[in-house]
Amino acid sequence: MNNGRIFNFSAGPAILPDSVLETAAAEMMNYKGTGMSVMEMSHRGKTYDAIFEDTLAKLRRVMAVPDTHAILLLQGGATMQFAMTAMNLLPIKGKADYAVTGSFSKKAYEVACSLDMGACRVACTSPGLSPDFSVQTSIPAQGELDLDPGASFFHYCMNNTIFGTAWNYIPDTGDVPLVCDMSSCILSAPLDVSKFGLIYAGAQKNMGPAGLTVVIVRKDLAGHAPKNTPNMLDYAVMIKNNSMLNTPPTYSVYLLGLVLDWIENMGGLAAMEKHNVGKAALLYNFLDQSKRFLCKADKGSRSIMNVVFSTGDEEQDKAFLKLAESKNLSTLKAHKETGGIRASIYNAMPAEGVKALAECMKEFEDNA
Amino acid sequence: MNNGRIFNFSAGPAILPDSVLETAAAEMMNYKGTGMSVMEMSHRGKTYDAIFEDTLAKLRRVMAVPDTHAILLLQGGATMQFAMTAMNLLPIKGKADYAVTGSFSKKAYEVACSLDMGACRVACTSPGLSPDFSVQTSIPAQGELDLDPGASFFHYCMNNTIFGTAWNYIPDTGDVPLVCDMSSCILSAPLDVSKFGLIYAGAQKNMGPAGLTVVIVRKDLAGHAPKNTPNMLDYAVMIKNNSMLNTPPTYSVYLLGLVLDWIENMGGLAAMEKHNVGKAALLYNFLDQSKRFLCKADKGSRSIMNVVFSTGDEEQDKAFLKLAESKNLSTLKAHKETGGIRASIYNAMPAEGVKALAECMKEFEDNA
Numbered sequence: 001m002n003n004g005r006i007f008n009f010s011a012g013p014a015i016l017p018d019s020v021l022e023t024a025a026a027e028m029m030n031y032k033g034t035g036m037s038v039m040e041m042s043h044r045g046k047t048y049d050a051i052f053e054d055t056l057a058k059l060r061r062v063m064a065v066p067d068t069h070a071i072l073l074l075q076g077g078a079t080m081q082f083a084m085t086a087m088n089l090l091p092i093k094g095k096a097d098y099a100v101t102g103s104f105s106k107k108a109y110e111v112a113c114s115l116d117m118g119a120c121r122v123a124c125t126s127p128g129l130s131p132d133f134s135v136q137t138s139i140p141a142q143g144e145l146d147l148d149p150g151a152s153f154f155h156y157c158m159n160n161t162i163f164g165t166a167w168n169y170i171p172d173t174g175d176v177p178l179v180c181d182m183s184s185c186i187l188s189a190p191l192d193v194s195k196f197g198l199i200y201a202g203a204q205k206n207m208g209p210a211g212l213t214v215v216i217v218r219k220d221l222a223g224h225a226p227k228n229t230p231n232m233l234d235y236a237v238m239i240k241n242n243s244m245l246n247t248p249p250t251y252s253v254y255l256l257g258l259v260l261d262w263i264e265n266m267g268g269l270a271a272m273e274k275h276n277v278g279k280a281a282l283l284y285n286f287l288d289q290s291k292r293f294l295c296k297a298d299k300g301s302r303s304i305m306n307v308v309f310s311t312g313d314e315e316q317d318k319a320f321l322k323l324a325e326s327k328n329l330s331t332l333k334a335h336k337e338t339g340g341i342r343a344s345i346y347n348a349m350p351a352e353g354v355k356a357l358a359e360c361m362k363e364f365e366d367n368a
Numbered sequence: 369m370n371n372g373r374i375f376n377f378s379a380g381p382a383i384l385p386d387s388v389l390e391t392a393a394a395e396m397m398n399y400k401g402t403g404m405s406v407m408e409m410s411h412r413g414k415t416y417d418a419i420f421e422d423t424l425a426k427l428r429r430v431m432a433v434p435d436t437h438a439i440l441l442l443q444g445g446a447t448m449q450f451a452m453t454a455m456n457l458l459p460i461k462g463k464a465d466y467a468v469t470g471s472f473s474k475k476a477y478e479v480a481c482s483l484d485m486g487a488c489r490v491a492c493t494s495p496g497l498s499p500d501f502s503v504q505t506s507i508p509a510q511g512e513l514d515l516d517p518g519a520s521f522f523h524y525c526m527n528n529t530i531f532g533t534a535w536n537y538i539p540d541t542g543d544v545p546l547v548c549d550m551s552s553c554i555l556s557a558p559l560d561v562s563k564f565g566l567i568y569a570g571a572q573k574n575m576g577p578a579g580l581t582v583v584i585v586r587k588d589l590a591g592h593a594p595k596n597t598p599n600m601l602d603y604a605v606m607i608k609n610n611s612m613l614n615t616p617p618t619y620s621v622y623l624l625g626l627v628l629d630w631i632e633n634m635g636g637l638a639a640m641e642k643h644n645v646g647k648a649a650l651l652y653n654f655l656d657q658s659k660r661f662l663c664k665a666d667k668g669s670r671s672i673m674n675v676v677f678s679t680g681d682e683e684q685d686k687a688f689l690k691l692a693e694s695k696n697l698s699t700l701k702a703h704k705e706t707g708g709i710r711a712s713i714y715n716a717m718p719a720e721g722v723k724a725l726a727e728c729m730k731e732f733e734d735n736a
Contacts, residue, residue: 006403010410013618018397021405025396028389035374035696037389039577039623042378042699075443075579076600079614083598116596204615209407211443211579211617228484230451232444233598246447247572249579249617250381255407328403331410 007353010331011161011306011344012184013204020258020348039251048250055257062260062268065193065216072215072235073243073253078104078183080233081200081213082111085155085179088225088235089198090118092152097123097176101139101167102160103337104181109155117226123147123154126165138298139167153177153197153221159185161205162335164308164342165301170195177221185305186214187263188347189273197221203252205305206347208259212252263347272347279345279354280304286358292316292365296338310340317341320364329357375721378699379529379674379712380552381572388626388716407619416618423625430628430636433561433584440583440603441611441621446472446551448601449568449581450479453523453547456593456603457566458486460520465491465544469507469535470528471705472549477523485594491515491522494533506666507535521545521565521589527553529573530703532676532710533669538563545589553673554582555631556715557641565589571620573673574715576627580620631715640715647713647722648672654726660684660733664706678708685709688732697725 008015031038034047041048056071065071074080090096090112098109100122112120124140147154154173159166161184170192171178177197186201193199198217204210215235222235231237237245263272284302287295287309296308311317317340324332334342345354376383399406402415409416424439433439442448458464458480466477468490480488492508515522522541527534529552538560539546545565554569561567566585572578583603590603599605605613631640652670655663655677664676679685685708692700702710713722 004398004401004403008404008408010408010413013408013411013615015408016405021396025393028393028396029386030372033372035372035698036376037384040376040378040381040383043381043578045378045699075445075448075617077443077614080443080598080600083600087598111599114596115598202615204618209617209619210411210615211620228482230448230455230483230601231479232448232451246445247381247570247578249443249577249620250572251577252579252617252619330403331413 006328006330007349007356008330009343009345009349009357011205011335011342012202013210014344014346015348016208017259017262017348020255020262023258024255038254041250043244043247043250051254051257052248052250055253055260058257058260058264059214062187062263063191063193063216069193069216069218070222070239072217072238073248074213074215074238075211075249077202077210077213078181078200079107079111081181081215082108083115084233084235085153085198085200086112086115086117086120087229087233089153089177089179089221090115090120091224091226092221093150095119095121095148095151097121097148097151097154099124099140099145099154099156101126102157102165103162104160104183105155105157108157108181112155118152121148137163137165137296138301139165142169142172145171145173147173147176149174149176151176153179155179155181157181159303159305161306161344162337164297164303164306166303166305168300177218185303187269187272188276188305190269203256205344208255209252211249212256275351276304276345276347279349279351280307282354282358283307283343283345286361290361290365292368293361296340305344305346307343307345308334308338308340310334314339320361323364324357324360327356327360329353329360374696374698375717375724376698377711377713377717377725379573379703379710380570381578382712382714383716384576385627385630385716388623388630391626392623406622409618411612411615411618419622419625420616423621423628426625426628426632427582430555430631431559431561431584437561437584437586438590438607440585440606441616442581442583442606443579443617445570445578445581446549446568447475447479449549449583450476451483452601452603453521453566453568454480454483454485454488455597455601457521457545457547457589458483458488459592459594460589461518463487463489463516463519465489465516465519465522467492467508467513467522467524467539469494470525470533471530471703472528472551473523473525476525476549480523486520489516505531505533505664506669507533510537510540513539515541515544517542517544519544521547523547523549525549527671527673529674529712530705532665532671532674534671534673536668545586553671555637555640556644556673558637571624573712576623577620579617580624643719644672644713644715647717647719648675650722650726651675651711651713654729658729658733660736661729664708673712673714675711675713676702676706676708678702682707688729691732692725692728695724695728697721697728
């Protein structure tokens with residue numbers, strides 16, 4: 001890149017499109033002649049109201065969210081949603097199923113259990129899972145799900161950021177609503193939102209800066225929280241107040257709007273999927289023929305957002321990371337739970353960044 | 369102002385120092401040669417970690433926060449703290465006192481009651497309060513507080529943004545910890561933090577963009593939340609994780625750091641108080657001799673952050689707002705609970721903005 005920017009493979013907060021940052025910088029002191037920064041605007045004022053409503057409308061359009069579902073712009077990240085989903089939905093039938101296929105889905109399950117609001121049950125884990133959940137290389141197939149038809153919901157995490165695995169199918173749970181953490185894959189490909197009871201995602205991977213959480217909830221699933229639920233954590237209250245019970249994270253919402261403009265200019269989610277599948281294939285194709293690198297995720301369970309691999313040797317991994325860093329390929333160190341190397345290649349990572357990484361891997365392999 | 373910026377009197381989100389926004393814009397694409405925007409950085413990485421720790425250290429230094437108190441950087445705004453303070457501190461003795469002197473302190477009381485976690489009691493209201501709390505013009509004196517020495521805490525809101533009143537003394541509650549919402553006055557003047565059990569504030573008035581909440585809590589007051597408290601809402605969990613149980617609102621924290629730099633450059637909180645008292649005096653002195661404008665807050669209970677006034681006539685108020693807008697004095701319309709005019713003159717409002725407002729008031733009065 002010629003503007004001093006590096007290729008940032010961070011798992012999140014993560015790379016944002018250059019054009020989004022350029023617009024944000026240009027509008028920082030004076031948004032469209034208002035004489036104010038967006039972050040200085042009253043959230044109840046006309047100018048900001050238009051930004052907020054436009055962002056909601058764009059998200060509804062880009063994701064084709066049906067009218068049956070409300071879109072909420074909240075705070076607290078996925079971890080707050082681990083509790084909020086359970087607090088709001090567990091009371092419906094008093095019990096819920098959890099798929100534990102990675103670090104965050106395990107945390108979601110643990111938080112839900114800690115609330116003492118109903119019976120939470122592990123409906124499936126990843127095959128080959130070790131007792132401490134440290135090994136997760138694949139996603140269970142439909143036939144491997146132990147489903148309770150009386151559950152309030154079935155919770156899963158669509159893309160496991162740490163392990164580089166992803167659900168490449170939407171589970172069929174009959175009438176049991178799907179509750180899905182899409183933090184690290186939202187907006188990466190077209191999605192049939194109508195199949196989900198509730199979708200949530202922290203913004204800091206494919207949507208914008210950390211501190212904004214998107215929730216898409218089927219309206220009939222709100223309104224079941226106990227009366228003593230804090231108002232900030234009640235979906236029904238937030239729907240009624242259009243996410244403005246109090247001041248929302250106004251600047252982060254504006255940035256989400258800029259990211260959605262960028263996605264629409266790129267051709268929407270179908271184009272985004274093609275872009276992402278192509279980038280991921282570059283890395284997986286190389287890994288599958290590599291004599292030096294090993295891919296952690298099984299074929300069929302591979303994420304197009306996070307590609308996790310290793311030489312199998314800690315020192316060699318370090319040497320590779322050093323070589324990559326020298327080429328401005330940055331933040332490739334994997335999470336400590338897996339070790340090794342992780343390339344997070346979210347929407348905003350350009351194909352040239354992934355090509356440069358693949359070339360670096362080849363160079364490292366050739367010079368072994 | 370010569371850069372197209374207006375004087376923004378918004379009650380929050382509110383005006384930020386030009387220099388802060390200029391730095392943010394300049395560093396947007398590439399923070400100090402890292403090749404990344406701050407909002408793209410992993411919150412666990414070395415560069416961001418330094419920003420986070422520096423911001424905490426600056427806040428501790430600027431506010432002279434003693435070691436007995438932890439500083440937390442959270443999400444959810446004051447409204448989340450209405451619940452969180454009660455969830456964490458009510459269990460200590462099972463009951464708490466609330467001063468209801470404005471719209472937000474009333475909401476804090478109502479949220480605490482709704483949780484069903486202990487007995488919440490109104491310890492005082494504003495003299496002259498109407499049954500629906502719609503009239504609040506002064507703050508009760510120490511002798512008017514009906515204090516329960518067995519309360520877990522005494523909650524009050526130091527500055528009432530909507531009514532333009534402020535507690536101009538720190539209540540003496542003996543051994544009962546003070547829990548104080550300082551959303552609209554934090555960093556406006558020096559403060560003896562040691563007198564408080566817990567201080568909280570949304571960032572969007574004197575600290576930065578909406579979506580960041582600062583909590584300063586005496587360490588011995590954490591750790592009393594029931595076991596089924598969501599981990600995100602347990603102060604002890606947040607202290608243990610240095611506010612990074614999950615991804616914090618990274619960019620907003622960076623902006624808080626820039627605001628703190630600006631405050632230190634201005635001379636710290638003592639200089640800030642002088643600056644703010646001077647600005648407020650300009651308006652109150654004019655109001656006290658005005659034949660056309662009436663100040664809503666009683667002397668002795670006046671806020672130096674929010675000056676609320678009116679002509680007493682809705683049409684005349686509108687005419688004034690129109691005149692002000694024509695002079696780039698913006699967002700002066702008061703909250704619907706009071707009606708009239710409100711000038712929010714937070715730290716970042718320059719004296720020239722307040723002078724221009726006072727001149728506009730004089731012009732309006734002279735041309736009546």
